[in-house]
Amino acid sequence: MDRPDALEVSGLTVQLAGQAVLEDFSLSLEAGRKALLTGPSGCGKSTVLRCLLGFVVPQAGAVHIAGQTLTADTVWRLRRHIAYVAQEPDLGAGIVRDILERPFHYHANTALRGNLARAPELFDAFALARSLLDKEIGDLSGGEKQRVALVSALLLDRDIFLLDEVTSALDPASKRKVIDHLRSRTEATMLFVAHDAESFPFADSVIEMQGGTT
Amino acid sequence: MNQVVEIGAGHLAAAYLLLIFPLAIMLWYRIPMIGETVVSVVRMTLQLIFVGLYLQVVFRLNNLWLNAAWLLVMVTVADVSIVRSCSLKLRRIALPLSGALLAGTAVPLMLFVGLILQRDNLLDAQYAIPIGGMILGNCLRADIVGVRTFYESIRTGEKAFLQSLAQGALLHEATRPYAQKACRAALAPTVASMTTIGLVSLPGMMTGVILGGASPAIAIKYQIAIMISIFSGTAITLALGLWLTSKTSFTPYGPLDRSIFRTA
Numbered sequence: 001m002d003r004p005d006a007l008e009v010s011g012l013t014v015q016l017a018g019q020a021v022l023e024d025f026s027l028s029l030e031a032g033r034k035a036l037l038t039g040p041s042g043c044g045k046s047t048v049l050r051c052l053l054g055f056v057v058p059q060a061g062a063v064h065i066a067g068q069t070l071t072a073d074t075v076w077r078l079r080r081h082i083a084y085v086a087q088e089p090d091l092g093a094g095i096v097r098d099i100l101e102r103p104f105h106y107h108a109n110t111a112l113r114g115n116l117a118r119a120p121e122l123f124d125a126f127a128l129a130r131s132l133l134d135k136e137i138g139d140l141s142g143g144e145k146q147r148v149a150l151v152s153a154l155l156l157d158r159d160i161f162l163l164d165e166v167t168s169a170l171d172p173a174s175k176r177k178v179i180d181h182l183r184s185r186t187e188a189t190m191l192f193v194a195h196d197a198e199s200f201p202f203a204d205s206v207i208e209m210q211g212g213t214t
Numbered sequence: 215m216n217q218v219v220e221i222g223a224g225h226l227a228a229a230y231l232l233l234i235f236p237l238a239i240m241l242w243y244r245i246p247m248i249g250e251t252v253v254s255v256v257r258m259t260l261q262l263i264f265v266g267l268y269l270q271v272v273f274r275l276n277n278l279w280l281n282a283a284w285l286l287v288m289v290t291v292a293d294v295s296i297v298r299s300c301s302l303k304l305r306r307i308a309l310p311l312s313g314a315l316l317a318g319t320a321v322p323l324m325l326f327v328g329l330i331l332q333r334d335n336l337l338d339a340q341y342a343i344p345i346g347g348m349i350l351g352n353c354l355r356a357d358i359v360g361v362r363t364f365y366e367s368i369r370t371g372e373k374a375f376l377q378s379l380a381q382g383a384l385l386h387e388a389t390r391p392y393a394q395k396a397c398r399a400a401l402a403p404t405v406a407s408m409t410t411i412g413l414v415s416l417p418g419m420m421t422g423v424i425l426g427g428a429s430p431a432i433a434i435k436y437q438i439a440i441m442i443s444i445f446s447g448t449a450i451t452l453a454l455g456l457w458l459t460s461k462t463s464f465t466p467y468g469p470l471d472r473s474i475f476r477t478a
Contacts, residue, residue, distance in 0.1 A: 053380055054467035072466030076384060084380040090373035092391065108382030156381065 004067025006031040006081075006160050006189035007052065012061035014047055021047045022058070027207060031159070034190040036200045039209030045193040046087065048209075049162045052191075053084055065160070080108050083158035087165040087193075088142070089149035096140070097133045100152050115155045122151045125181050127174050142169035150178065161190040167199060218425050230255075273339045281337040285346050289315050292354040300362040306474045310458035311357065318353045318451025319346055322443035330439050348419060348440060349447040352404065356448035357455050360400030364456055365463065367392050368470050379468045385460070388468065393456050400452050404445050411441065 007029040014022040022044045029035050037045050050056040051063055054075040063070040065078040091099045097119075104113045120130050126147040132140065140148065146169050153161065163182075167175045182190065183202045192200045233255065240248050272284055293312045297304050323346045327333050331341055368375050368389070378388040411417055412434075419440045423433040463474045 053376075055376055055379075055469050057465070057467060075467050079380060080382050082380065084377070086373060086377065088373070089377065090371070091377060092371070092374040103378075103381040103383070106378075106381065106383045106387045108384075152381075 005029060005064070006033075006066060007191060008064040009048065009051065010062055010064075012048070012051055012058045012063070014044070014051065014056055014058045016047070016056070022051070025061070025209075029189055029191060031189050032187055033205070034192070034200070034203045035205045035207055036192045036194060036197060036203035037207050037209060038194055038197055041195070043209045045209055046164055049084065049164055049191070049193060052162060053079065053082065081158055082160045082162060083153035083156050084162045085146070085149045085153050085164060085166045087168065089145055091137060091145075091149060091152060094137060095133075096135055096137055096148055099137055099148070100133075100155065103152065103156060109156060112155075112157055115157060118155060119151060122154055125177065126151065127177050143171065143174060146170060147174065147178065159188060161185075161188055162193075163190060164193045165195070166192070167194075218427055269339075269343065272343065276335075276339045278335065278337050281339050281342055284343060285319070285337075285350075286316075288347060288350055289319060292350055292357075296354060296357045296361060299358045300365065301476045302361070302365065302474055303476055306462055307361075307459050310462060311361070311455050314451045314455035314458050315350065315353055315357065317454055318447045318449075319350045321450055322349055322447040326439060326443050344422075345440065345443070349444055352444040353447050353451040356400040356404070356452050359403075360396040360452045361455055361459065363399045364389075364392050364396035365470070365474070367395055369472070369475070372470065376469060385464060385468055389456075389460065396456060397449075397452055401445075401448060404441075404448055408441055408445065411437070417441075 005028045007027065010026045012022045012025040013020070025044070025048065027035070027048070037048060039045055047056055051058055052065070052070075054070055066081050068074055068078060070078055092102070100119050101116060103109050104116060119133065123130050123132070128144060128147050128151070132144060132148070137145065137148065146166055150166060167178055170178060179200065179202070192203060194200060197206050236251065237248060240251065272280055289312060293308050293315055294304065296311060297307045323342060324336050326345055327336050327338065327341050333341060336342065375388055375392070417437050420433040420437040423436050424430060463471055465471050
């Protein structure tokens with residue numbers, strides 16, 4: 001039997017505040033594949049990710065995650081397949097260590113609590129000083145917050161990653177480290193959103209969006 | 215103890231003379247609140263005259279159904295006032311919130327009248343109406359602070375809230391930090407007033423009982439019971455209010471439904 005696509009959206013149409021953001025947008029991504037969603041600002045790239053998470057409900061079309069249709073009933077279970085990092089991540093207030101620990105208090109993640117031990121190792125991989133673990137998240141720079149958000153996403157051991165401009169605030173050296181690490185995750189399905197195609201050179205495919213369509 | 219001293223209409227007019235001080239201060243500092251203040255004083259006077267006349271009838275009849283209806287009217291007025299103060303839409307929030315207000319008022323009131331005062335008639339006008347009013351008034355204040363803090367902090371911190379959902383949180387898990395913040399903000403004034411009660415001010419219930427001719431020893435027992443009832447009522451109404459209004463305030467997928475707000 002064929003393995004279902006990790007991600008599949010078909011005929012998505014989204015209107016927000018009376019404006020068409022997506023029109024008949026479709027995309028499919030096999031498990032383990034990496035795709036880059038690119039295009040000008042406001043073309044609907046982030047809206048695609050928000051549809052995949054159920055944060056935006058399309059007027060038409062369907063979203064499938066790991067072969068199952070995303071509905072109000074299934075969304076809570078299907079989000080457990082996904083790790084999402086927003087363009088300007090907001091992980092809430094508090095000490096970085098506590099912020100990384102917070103998702104493991106959720107019923108969906110309690111069994112993964114042991115993954116927290118990998119946090120220092122991931123900090124090293126992303127050129128983040130381990131001392132940041134004991135700092136207030138509000139005291140971190142934009143680039144440091146982006147990498148902490150990535151660490152938090154990776155600790156959850158999801159099989160699908162939705163990454164929205166995750167290297168936009170990074171210097172070239174940090175960016176290279178992040179890209180190298182993401183490239184090494186060969187099993188994971190990744191959908192990147194970025195303005196330019198060079199951001200993720202290892203992507204298997206590039207989807208160019210223009211005015212809400214491909 | 216002496217019976218309460220009757221205040222004649224002429225003597226009551228003397229109380230209005232005290233308004234000279236705030237009005238003079240407003241004039242001196244040119245605070246544009248004089249019109250608003252005069253309207254408030256007139257409204258207060260008319261409302262209290264009306265309520266006084268109505269309550270005289272309610273107390274004389276002391277009819278169970280009439281007393282219950284009066285408490286329901288108070289709950290409804292409080293309900294509308296909370297929803298308006300929180301800039302939320304009446305048709306979305308008023309019904310679930312009314313359930314929370316009713317429970318937050320009725321549970322401590324019934325325990326106060328039935329268990330503490332040992333009255334057979336739980337809705338005896340002499341006790342149910344003033345005690346119910348005190349509990350409800352505090353529930354109203356707590357709900358205004360709590361409900362507003364809850365929804366406003368989710369609205370302003372929406373990115374962090376959505377991040378929690380994306381990390382696999384169920385709705386009650388994602389809203390917990392905001393509910394904690396709301397409860398802290400709403401319950402803190404009651405906790406603080408319990409800490410300083412009697413030292414900073416003589417509380418209303420105690421004052422009323424003493425003015426009614428009872429000894430301070432009786433008055434403090436009433437005051438202790440009412441403080442605990444108020445605290446219990448505010449906690450019940452707040453927890454139920456957040457829980458019941460949550461049912462109609464989030465989309466089935468988890469994000470906050472912004473159409474609950476009166477303003478964008």
